[in-house]
Amino acid sequence: MKKTCLSTIALAAALFTASTAWATPATDELLTRYTAEGASSFDAARGGKNWEKKVKGEDGETMSCQTCHGEDLGKSSKHHKTGKVIEPMAPSINKERLTEVKKIEKWFKRNCKDTWARECTPQEKGDFLKFLLAR
């Protein structure tokens, strides 16, 4: 009985992972980590809403993820201050995206602080990943 139960969970987990078009070992690892940190049932739609959410910063500038990443995730964009080209975020276009745990965490930390003036919660980060992985 117990064994069947476990294998059902394993199968469900496999299906769950496979359902995200561009999942990588790095994103699987992170989603597992965020779940362990208290998040649950990640939602791409919620991630998308947060991605577009506009927040007013200390200097009065209204920012969202789109300020630097642009409106089309399949296209490159520019950093709002330095003008540095930012390659497309969509993993379907840019295969290097979301493949390194360390890199993903680094940019979450920096960009959440720059845009929302705080670090993102595990739930928000997982939702963002789900949203981006479907692109």
Place this chain on the structure above:
Amino acid sequence: MRSPYLAALLAAALLASSGTALAEETLFGWLISPFRQKEVKPVDNKAYKEECSACHMAYPPGLLPSRSWEKLLNEQALGDHFGDDASLDGDTLREIHDYAMENAADKSFHKRSRKIALATENGEAPLRIIEVRYIKRKHHDIPEKMISGNKDVKSLSFCSKCHTRADDGNFDSDTVSIPNYPDWED
């Protein structure tokens, strides 16, 4: 005992007088630094290049004195790097901090770096490269319309917009090409 030493010194001086290491302003300056090279040492550290150029040009460490890098490259300062969060993990930060410190203007044997070191030797620690007196002086003749008023340049901080060989550490005026002002000459 003395003669092999002298011969070696002479050989070194002769070697240095040809090729990349070129003359100083004064004979004395040249005598005490025969290995000095032109321009600025290009960035040759992978972590430094990758991390810094993720957001802007990876400025060669030889453009600022070590006092400046010490102020810029620590955990607290990177948390608010000119208004942006540029924090790094401990190991990476240590590597790029040490690299910048070892190659800062005051440690460099490159001529342009030496001039920057001289211009900041009174304890100055500019946080922005455009605040370095030597660099300000070098650009003060260039009209605003060619820099801040130029939509393809915008600021002096974007070195590589005009310094076409900035990536090689070359800031010689012969290599300058100002966007929208093709006829500009120093």
